Amino acid sequence: MNFSNDRTVIIDYDAGNLRSVQRACAEVGCDALITGDPEVIQHSTRIIFPGVGAAGAAMRSIQAHGIDEVLLDRYEQGVPILGICMGLQISLTHSEEDDQETIGLIEGQVKRFQIKDLSLKVPHMGWNEVTVVRPHPVLAHIHPGDEFYFVHAYYPHPKDESCVYGIATYETPFCCAVGRKNFFGTQFHPEKSGRIGLQLLASFFKWDGSIAE
Amino acid sequence: MLSKRVIACLDVRDGRLAKSVKFVNTKDIGDPVEKARLYYEQGLDELVFYDITASSDKRNIMLDVVESVAKEVFIPLSVGGGIRSVQDATNLRLAGAEKINVNSAAVLRPELISECASAIGNQNVVLSMDIQKVEQSEERPSGYEIVINGGRTPTGLDALQWALEGEQLGAGELVVNSIDADGTLDGYEINLTRMLSEAVRIPVIASGGAGKPQHLQEVLTEGKADAALVASMVHYGTYTVEELKKYLHENGVKVRMSW
Numbered sequence: 099m100n101f102s103n104d105r106t107v108i109i110d111y112d113a114g115n116l117r118s119v120q121r122a123c124a125e126v127g128c129d130a131l132i133t134g135d136p137e138v139i140q141h142s143t144r145i146i147f148p149g150v151g152a153a154g155a156a157m158r159s160i161q162a163h164g165i166d167e168v169l170l171d172r173y174e175q176g177v178p179i180l181g182i183c184m185g186l187q188i189s190l191t192h193s194e195e196d197d198q199e200t201i202g203l204i205e206g207q208v209k210r211f212q213i214k215d216l217s218l219k220v221p222h223m224g225w226n227e228v229t230v231v232r233p234h235p236v237l238a239h240i241h242p243g244d245e246f247y248f249v250h251a252y253y254p255h256p257k258d259e260s261c262v263y264g265i266a267t268y269e270t271p272f273c274c275a276v277g278r279k280n281f282f283g284t285q286f287h288p289e290k291s292g293r294i295g296l297q298l299l300a301s302f303f304k305w306d307g308s309i310a311e
Numbered sequence: 312m313l314s315k316r317v318i319a320c321l322d323v324r325d326g327r328l329a330k331s332v333k334f335v336n337t338k339d340i341g342d343p344v345e346k347a348r349l350y351y352e353q354g355l356d357e358l359v360f361y362d363i364t365a366s367s368d369k370r371n372i373m374l375d376v377v378e379s380v381a382k383e384v385f386i387p388l389s390v391g392g393g394i395r396s397v398q399d400a401t402n403l404r405l406a407g408a409e410k411i412n413v414n415s416a417a418v419l420r421p422e423l424i425s426e427c428a429s430a431i432g433n434q435n436v437v438l439s440m441d442i443q444k445v446e447q448s449e450e451r452p453s454g455y456e457i458v459i460n461g462g463r464t465p466t467g468l469d470a471l472q473w474a475l476e477g478e479q480l481g482a483g484e485l486v487v488n489s490i491d492a493d494g495t496l497d498g499y500e501i502n503l504t505r506m507l508s509e510a511v512r513i514p515v516i517a518s519g520g521a522g523k524p525q526h527l528q529e530v531l532t533e534g535k536a537d538a539a540l541v542a543s544m545v546h547y548g549t550y551t552v553e554e555l556k557k558y559l560h561e562n563g564v565k566v567r568m569s570w
Binding site: 114115117118121122124125150151216217218219220221222223224225226227241243244245247249267268289290291292293294295296 | 312313314315316351356381382383385386387404405407409431432434483484512513514535537538567568569570
């Protein structure tokens, strides 16, 4: 694959170690640049928006760097964006974590797991099966039974059901893949999910940001 | 449903793979990077490197090992051994480790757990505990004691109390390593694992004693462990990771079967 005309950025807002994402991109043939500079993000043609941590701290850092505005702009310009974990969560409108208003590319809430079975631990950590409920170019090569690596205590809940592309089950089913227009987000970590995760990243790099309506 | 994890532990000394029996008589058994890649291709769910390098001036070798592995192995990578500060943890994270294991240094200075948790997140801090069976007493009501310095120094600390304290301080996961079972290939310490797993609300990784696929099944069901750590049984080629997972799958344990 040749992505030489591709200016892919991995957004850095002090929310965790991004080099594992960068390494996984390199493995599928994409040299992605880690940056928190809005100028650089403004000129990107493809964006990966990762992150771990808490919603409140994440939003403060995003706003301090002026990343929320440039991200909204890139979204409106049709640039393909992949949100991972916290990057997906704060792309919704509100998080129960820290009762935080978030960027709002997609209308929806981020909710905390309410697990009744005390033997199930929170955070939900480990490998779990992802069921594709709606086809999407980024999920093109995912098959029934394929598992991804998760680490989280909160999950996305888009307002519009048609934004839900993948679900997993932890006591009850929850949304773990969200899409709208040129934005796609995963609650799981493709960069830590072996060959299948790399496949998802490769599909993202081939995606032009459009979806069949 | 969440899968149970099979984790391989690689003891590394001076950049080479070592394996000990009851924590002594270590011998060189190969290149850690090569083994890591092999296990990854066989469907391993997570990898742990334990640095048993004795001299501190050779510690940077471990960073190189982690860096090389992280370039080609895309599953969670956990590193332990000799981590005494947030700086040690951060260096390893930058090299490519996802999780950090603390052990002896956390017993000597428990705040290390909370410091690491606030720097890199609770979910990335693993409290690794070396435990030996002792006479039940007022000081050690669980009948298990924490041992440090690679199994050489008993601390007098009760294992159950330490596990709960570790969780309280912000550990995101526990490794329960039985010194009595380590290297015996006779099976995990089921009672110890179950006792700790029932007491905490963070995942528990069982360690020490695995010799047959059945041992993993036992500790993941009866022992209530969330993950099983293997070493000798895969390092010497007695079993492949794939064979272990296939056995678990066929015997009703939910494990990841496509990779």
